[in-house]
Amino acid sequence: MDTPENETKPLIICPHCGQQMERYTKRCPNCGQYLPRTRKEKWWNMSKLTPVEVFLFILGSLMLLIAVVAL
Numbered sequence: 001m002d003t004p005e006n007e008t009k010p011l012i013i014c015p016h017c018g019q020q021m022e023r024y025t026k027r028c029p030n031c032g033q034y035l036p037r038t039r040k041e042k043w044w045n046m047s048k049l050t051p052v053e054v055f056l057f058i059l060g061s062l063m064l065l066i067a068v069v070a071l
Contacts, residue, residue, distance in 0.1 A: 010023040012035070019030035027034055049057070 011020045012023050012025075013020055014028040014031060014033065014035065016033040017028060017031040019028055021029060025035060046054070
């Protein structure tokens with residue numbers, strides 16, 4: 001399935017030569033220099049959770065702990 005033409009891929013600019021390229025490229029195709037790493041968001045970022053999600057996380061953790069102890 002082809003992507004629609006109106007969707008654009010996220011681009012970055014090489015800090016060494018100014019060439020645009022796709023975001024997750026490790027080396028610049030123009031100058032060959034390695035690009036600096038981008039910061040990845042942590043999947044376990046607790047600050048964005050709602051109170052219900054925090055409650056369910058704690059409840060699930062307790063249930064898992066009880067199951068491990070019961071074995």
